[in-house]
Amino acid sequence: MTVLRIQDARKAFGATQALCGVSLELGEGELLGLLGPNGAGKTTLVRALAGRVRLDGGTIELFGRRLSETETREGLGVVPQEIALYPLLTARENLEAFGSFNGLRGAALRDRVAWALEWTGLAERAREPIRRFSGGMRRRLNIACGVLHEPRVILLDEPTVGVDPQSRERIYEMLDRLRANGVSMLLTTHQLDEAEARCERIVIVDHGRVIAAGTLGDLVRDTVGARRVVTVKLDRAPAAPIEGLAGEGDGTIWRGPVHDVDVDVAAVLRRVAAAGRTVEDLEVRQPSLQSVFLHLTGRELRE
């Protein structure tokens, strides 16, 4: 079941067209990755979903109901990229504040704050001002403040930026617990490995348009193809090029596509031996989301 549907979203800031007809859908319990280079239109799209940007055209439907521009997004949680908390307040006070802003009162608020402190692992530090917290702790609290009111759809903008691998794992464990209860998430990130590992589907936007959408397998097949890549490191540079491979750097690294690993990798090793060189290292890789992303958006810097 689709819980969030955006159709033909368009928005211009002066002469800059930020969104040029973006459409996407988020299914119930799904984790959808929203990727794109800087300035692609991701933030504008997320802000429009949160009701903070007025679209020039297009529609947004939440739980099957079309949203007006000004109405409060009931059932939607927003986790911003910034640590948008009150630094002099404690973890508990921050949770109480944002719970209150989102309409929680009395016992419901107390219960949810207790849940959030347990969920984030911050119960023992609940009474400390958060300025003393580590980056990872603040990130967890930042997420908790966005989901305290039990939204069924959550917009996560770079939720793991600037944290160590342990904190990142902890954050995804927290999100998995929510998803287990059927919560749907739209995740914008530049951490392509995270998106590759965590998201069920991926949408790539660039220049305000959706340029690819689907599972990782769909994206690979539709862009760079399903071929794997073999990379060999030789003891010395060969005297002549090796058939089917391309050399890199000082001539000891050679790379090329393989269709059938059993057959093609053995052929590569035979050609290296024929050239009188020894293989020091060998790697066979599937095409990654990074290769898809760079294939679609190019290697030029976006600044």
Next chain:
Amino acid sequence: MIRTLLRIHWTNLRRDRVAQLLTFVVPMAFFTIFALIFGGRGGGVTRRVHVAVVDESHTATSQRLVRALQAEKGLIVLTRVKAGGPARDTTRVPIDRARGEKLVRDGVAPVALVLPAGLDTSLARFDGGGVPILLLSDPSDPIAPQVVGGLLQKVVMSAMPDLFMKRGLGEFERYTGGLTPRQRQVVDQWLPQLSARAARDSAGAPAAGAGPGGDSAGAAGMSGLAKVEVVPVLGRKQDTSIISFYAAAIAVMFLLFAASAVAGTLLDEVDSGTLERVLSSHLGMTGLLTGKWIYITLLGMLQITVMFVYGMLAFRLDLLHHLPGFAVMTLFTAATAAAFGLFLASLCRTRAQLGGISMLIILVMSALGGSMFPRVFMTAAMQKAGLVTFNAWALDGYVKVFWREAPLAALLPQVGMLAGFMVVFLALARLFARRWERV
């Protein structure tokens, strides 16, 4: 390395408009304000003092003195007021002592000058005796009785030299045995001339051989020959009144700083993304501004109250007898300052900008509005200019409460103006804050 450091700091200054403002513009602005206030310029003239004259003597001498006072350029003399009957009754009656006191109490004139019965025998006495001329004064204006007292001495001297000569010769004869017939004849011929010349001077014609410098010197040399007694009419000691003034003056200035600083959290929230998050919740911009306004108002009320309680404990400021007026003025002053702080914060784009602009505006407002020194010290033009500031109205209200002991209804003009300022500031803050709403 030092050269590199110098270059970095100079480049920073060149690119930081707020720093330039604070370094160069703020000092010049202050220099200008102080020069205008104490230099007596600013398109105005030195303040003329209103004085209500009560003639209880009703003699030729007292009438001469009143005419001379009316001719004095430094004074605006009131001798008659409306009878105080029905509103359409425009009958004007001479000012008696009770009416004079009321004029002072109502702030119409800072001084009522009472020429008592027996004035003739009191003027120009060299033994310090006689009935004193009374200056019924408003303690909120410590300058006015000084000015009136000094000008009174001058006027007595320049308007009635014949009286002084007569009294002086009387004393001379008392101790030396009298004038010769020839001397008596010369004096008798000279006294009418003195009297006539004084009358001409009072009418505005310059006295032969006596310029303004001569008058001043004469007045200074003979000061004290008209016996004067200053009587505060508002029943409060001047020193504690001054303390209540400065408690209000300083509190209002720092209230503005505090209000703009707290309102600046709005800009912090913009920077941290908290505002975006809050606006994504059920709380809209109007709710957010309202919450901040109420908080800053309560904080401001607490700040002023702490200041006055401290004044009460440390300087015997009489707060307890003025609580209703104090509460009304403090509520409206704090609410208006809070609205002003929000207006400034919504106007600025960064904290640094807010710091610079609020410093400039608040210091200028405080200087003009009387937070740094009472507006009664200023020229008439500067006093009028001060009325565009929020400080002036707030301080006028506190002066009414603590010095004039005015009833609550008398605070209506001040409270009305503060409420007007408040509405305008809030409306502007809401208008400017729209840029943070949906785009």
